[in-house]
Amino acid sequence: LAQSLDALIRVEIPVLASSSVMIVAVMTMLATMLIYFITRRFFDQLFVKEEISQTERLGEYTTQVSRSLRLNEILGALVDVIRDTLNVKKIYICIRESDGSYPATYSSSPLDDRNFSMDQGHPMVAWLRSHDTCLLLRDFRRTVEYKSMWEDEKHRLDTMKIECVLPLKDNNDLVGIVLLGRKEKKGKFQWGYTVEDISFLNSLESVSSIAVKNSRLYEKAYLEARTDELTGLLNRKYFYEVLEENYEKCRKTSLTLVIFNVDDFKLYNQLYGNNEGDKALVHIAQIIKGTVGSNGYCARYSGKEFAAILPDYDIYSAQNLAENISRQIQNMNRNSSDTYLKTLTVSCGICAVPYAASSLNELVSNADRAVYHVKRSGKNGILVYSDGIIGRRDTDEGLAKKHKSMYSEYAPTIYALTAAIDAKDHYTFQHSKNVAYYAEAIARAIGTSDEYREILKEAALLHDIGKIGIPENILNKEGKLTDEEYDAMKRHVESSVEIIRHLPNMDYVIPAVLGHHERFDGKGYPRRIAGKDIPLAARILCVADSFDAMVSKRCYKPSMSVEFAVGELEKGAGSQFDPELVPLFIEMIGSGAVVPVIDEGLMKE
Known part of the structure; x- marks a missing residue:
């Protein structure tokens, strides 16, 4: 030109x-x-x-997510900024769960199929962990990782028309994955993902990954603050919040509260240990939660108490549900391969508004009172609160008299059983009375209650009752027992427990009877437990039983001197015996607080 x-x-x-x-x-x-x-x-x-425009939207998005700790709000904002800025219609977000998998958690439309997940071993997940940028599917198809994927995984990506994958990484921690479909047409042109788009997505990633991680930490702390650590149910504090919320919602209908109190749970812990007790609580929680389901809310009301909040339930429906739960709890150990000497039961109290309470405080108080009434009436029952069912409370003095009369009631049975073994083995009856004397003296010295000493005394009288099933030729054998005979002799512990189990309300003596041949070093029998895992009553009986066995005359041995028996107790302190009880018992013998029973006539009452 x-x-x-x-x-x-x-x-x-x-x-x-x-x-x-x-x-x-x-x-x-x-x-x-x-x-x-x-x-x-x-x-x-x-x-x-x-x-x-992208820069402005990124700034707005950053401000929005920095103000929120709710995961759904953050994911919704992320979907909006990608859809509006890049004109992408199909977006799926997968957030990592505690097991390492990445299920689809959020999408651009509520109608999208989110029924899929990528596990931590997925080839795409592995690639994203080792790279810090977006992944274009057209490039990924040429990699070894893509070729190692299952055909159904490839087909899903094709069906969803995924073209770009955005990792949400905080340093090397892959907290989430964003799957992006194809970009929609702008006018007459079809745009793919450009370098500018990838740069924008990478900017979103740095902001989003931190926001998602912080929201998960917040939700975890929020959940832990409201749930019981052991059972996963609502804790006591949040139980009251949920109860109050539902009380307001159900003012025009009905709200039922059911409280389950585990019977004799302290005894269960003594028999099987705290670990087994925790497992039992978890099992009970699962039964209650599984039965209530989505119809209500379950909480751990206290250490051994559970509660179910049942909106819109009437009394009859709540009672049927409580009976179902109670039956499952009672049967939960029956199919176990282990032998359980004590099956768990629950005392259950039910109250509902507006039928039997006019306020929230009355609802809780009346349900508690119904539980207390079941406890006093023999446990393992269900009671619906209504006016007049609860009598006056006993005073502490009244309860003490009640306990004393209960032991007095069963005393003839206990002495009848010990007399029965006396007919077979004269040593056992006198020995049991001696052990009761020593054990009660030790228990008094360490400051136990009157009720505890009464239980210990009954346990001492019954601890060898199982010998009634051992052949007389073994009981009265003068020489050393063979291994088979010794094994038969050791079985008297389980036999004693089997007999005691059938005595009404006497199962509290079982821990002491079951453990009186356990050793402090864990080499005893029948359960081979050690140290403080052995119930205190059993450790006391072990000292008293061993001392009397040494100073008493038997057909297979002469009586030993008190000095010799004391020396043996000192040698066994820390291995066979509780090292704290032995010095105390020896001191009591030395001071005259305990007089060794060498002859029946010296027995102190």
């Missing part, structure tokens, strides 16, 4: 022929500037404006 313009000037305007080169140069410069200006405006409108 410059050459043609120069020729035109020279022919048509001869007067300017000498300046034609300068004129052409100036005109060319002006034309170039005009073309540059127009082109710049065009590209500014096309690209820079879009970049400015």
Whole structure:
């Protein structure tokens, strides 16, 4: 064009022929500037404006997620900013769970199929862990990781029309995965993911990953603050919040509260240890939660108490549910391969508004009172609260008299059983009375209650009752027992427990009877438990039983001196005997607080 313009000037305007080169140069410069200006405006409108828009949206998104700790709010904002900025319609977000899997948690439409998950060993997950940028599926298809995927996994990505994958990483921690479908058409053009898009997504990733991780930490802390650590049910504090919320919601209908109190749980812990007790509580919690389901709320009301909040339940429905739960708890150990000497039961109290309470405090108080009434009536029962069912409470003095009369009631049975064994083995009856004397003295010295000493005394009288089932030729054998005979002799512990189990309300003596042949070092029998895991009553009986066995005359041995028996107790302190009880017992013998029973006539009452 410059050459043609120069020729035109020279022919048509001869007067300017000498300046034609300068004129052409100036005109060319002006034309170039005009073309540059127009082109710049065009590209500014096309690209820079879009970049400015992305920057503004990124700033708005950052501000929005920094103000929220709710995961769904953060994921919703992430979907919105990607959809509006990049014009992507299909978006799926997978958030890592505690087991390491990545289930689909959120999507751009509530109608999307989110019934899929990627486990921690998924090839795409492995690739994203080792890279810090977006993954374009067209590039991923050429990798070894893609070829190692299952065909159904590849088919799902194709069906969902996924074209880009955005990792949500906080340092090297992959907290989530965003699956992006194809970009929609803009006018007549179909745009793929550009370098600018990838840069924008990477900027979103750095903000989103931190926001998601913080929200998960918050939700975890929120959940832990409201749930019981052992059972996973609502804790006591949150139980009252939920109860109050449902009380307000159910003002025009009904709200039922059911409280389950585990019977004799302290005894269960003594028999099987705290670990087994915790397992039992977890099992009970699962039974209650599984039975109530989505119809109500379950809580651990206290250490051995559980509660079920049942909105819109009437009394009859709540009673049927409580009976179902009670029956399951009672049967939960029956199919176990282990032998349980004590099955668990629950005392259950039910109260409902507006039928038997007019306020929230009355609802809880009346349910508690119903539980207490079941406890006093023999446990293992269900009671619906109504006016007049609860009598007056006994005073502490009244309860003490009640306990004393209960032991007095069973005393004839106990002495009848010990007399029965006396007919077979004269040593056992007197020995049991001696052990009761020593054990009660030790218990008094360490400051136990009157009730505890009464239980210990009954346990001492019954601890060898199982010998009634051992053949007389073994009981009265003068020589050393064979291994088979010794095994038969050791079985008297389980036999004693089997007999005691059938005595009404006497199961509290079982821990002492069952453990009186356990050793402090764990080498005893029948359970081989050690140290403080052995119930205190059993450790006391062990000392008293061993001392009397040494100072008493038997058909297979002469009586030993008190000094010799004391020396043996000292040698066994810490291995066979409780090292704290032995010095105390020896001191009591030395001071005269305990008089060794060498002859029946010296027995102190």
